Amino acid sequence: MFELSQLRCFVAVAEELHFGRAALRLNMTQPPLSRQIQILERVLDVTLLERSNRAVRLTPAGQRFLADARHLLKLAESAAALARRVASGKAGSINIGFTATSAYSYVPALVAACRRELPDIEISLKEMVSSDQLKRLDSGEVDIGLLRPPIPRGNLSSFRVTAEPLVAALPGGHPLAQADQSRLEDLASEPFIMYEPYEARYFHDLLVELFSRASLVPNYVQHLAQIHSILAMVHSGVGVALVPETALNLRFSGVVLRPVLMQWQRPAELFFVWRSDNDNPLLPVIAGIARDLAARAGSIQSMDRSIQ
């Protein structure tokens, strides 16, 4: 098979229609150029150029091949450029896993920021629970996980991107909804809609600890995994619930969210997680974007909370 250097030789000769000038352009002398063209023609088994002693002309096959040669050279050039861009993290693709709850606010913000700063990358998003994300991170199916603690030791790196308080979700007409804020013990005495212990393990365990520390035993009337399902239950008066503040973004009508007074509290945290040995060049870039976003969102969040 021929080589790209031979295509460059051929294109030069085809454009100059003169071996001497073409050789000059290629920074070589004429004899090796003649030989390269001959080799190319022998490999192809096609006469590309008609050399009368006075002029060089393209044969029809040469004309056709010239177009293809130019095309190939251009493609080779852009393949190299693309590889460089991927290596430098300006292009490429990345797989991101995220939890259902993170989709309410953080994920859209992150994706928007990436699209703005890295317009040429391809982001593939997959919603899954934290434990599945950890599995896919390990297998390499997912480059970035946006998930809830705990993060196992091992070859994973991570940093926190959101930490939001839990708020009470109350039916619009509920007596507790009249006050500006609720107390945890008031919620515990109401019918309480609880998180499903496997699908929504993080929130389940978080609430269990919360009530346990406050020595409260709530009256669980329903277990659900998805926050929007919980809010729907609250809306229809089944009970009250505790949800992360980001539930505000759902704008669920007929449900009011109120800060909750707690002695001991822990925010709902979301982490940006990746395998330390993942060499996707986009990873550090996107991690940077995610970190900036977390910092900025953190300050806005606290502002929001102060004016609320």
Add this chain to the structure above:
Amino acid sequence: MFELSQLRCFVAVAEELHFGRAALRLNMTQPPLSRQIQILERVLDVTLLERSNRAVRLTPAGQRFLADARHLLKLAESAAALARRVASGKAGSINIGFTATSAYSYVPALVAACRRELPDIEISLKEMVSSDQLKRLDSGEVDIGLLRPPIPRGNLSSFRVTAEPLVAALPGGHPLAQADQSRLEDLASEPFIMYEPYEARYFHDLLVELFSRASLVPNYVQHLAQIHSILAMVHSGVGVALVPETALNLRFSGVVLRPVLMQWQRPAELFFVWRSDNDNPLLPVIAGIARDLAARAGSIQSMDRSIQ
């Protein structure tokens, strides 16, 4: 810039993920293969493969480049194949000029035969009068001319593809239309629709000679270049005319065509003409098709005439 052989090396390694096996597949030993990959990476300035001592892995940039490398190799392959096909006359493109009259029967038959036997070629057809065709043949804008004599000496080759008698074109209700055939002197005494002496010089000169040899002086009432215009005139009763037999293919209603008895006669001839030094590989192939077609059409034509 890199070379295609390096792409082949890279694809082999990327597919085997093992330098030793890849080298085996490439019919070489492992060290030079390692070196080629290193050169490729250095030229691109991109790490394509992650070699831990236990395993070889593609980097994201390598993954992306692998797809492009495969694509490039495939394109190179097909460019070579196409060049060979063009050189052998199985593909390519050709420019054909033809006279208006030849479009009634011979050109469509020729094009159909070419499409059948050379499905991958591109035929570009341009209608023009014979003299223009000769100019374009000379300049190389046209590869094949389908034109009327005379064909000048020089570097042109040609052969005859059709030779058809002239027939009388008569209005449907005309007294001469009653007879199975007409006599030339009958036509000469009618109002006669003549060919335009420049645009349709061949037919004009042919008829002038015809009448002159028969010592007839027709009554020219109109000069026109296009046969369909002449038939339209005949149809509307302006006069009678002499047209090549192929005018049958126009199926002009209200006009009847009748053989003409003549002492001295010469058929209307169409020639397949090309520049002897034209090296388009399609030329000999299409010339062969045209010749076959002429031979076959000739016999069919004479059959047609006998049963008419």
Add this chain to the structure above:
DNA sequence: TAGGTCGATACCTTTTTTGGATGGATCGGC
């Protein structure tokens, strides 16, 4: 810790490519 695997390196051999000199054909001017 010994043996095996696997990619990188060192070093030598072979092949390919390069470039100057030259050949041979053709064209244009005198």
Add this chain to the structure above:
DNA sequence: GCCGATCCATCCAAAAAAGGTATCGACCTA
């Protein structure tokens, strides 16, 4: 019609590149 100029092809010696063998070094397994 001869002479010089032009231009691509060929020849040959030198340089460069690629290939092969032996070996290294890291690492994994037993």
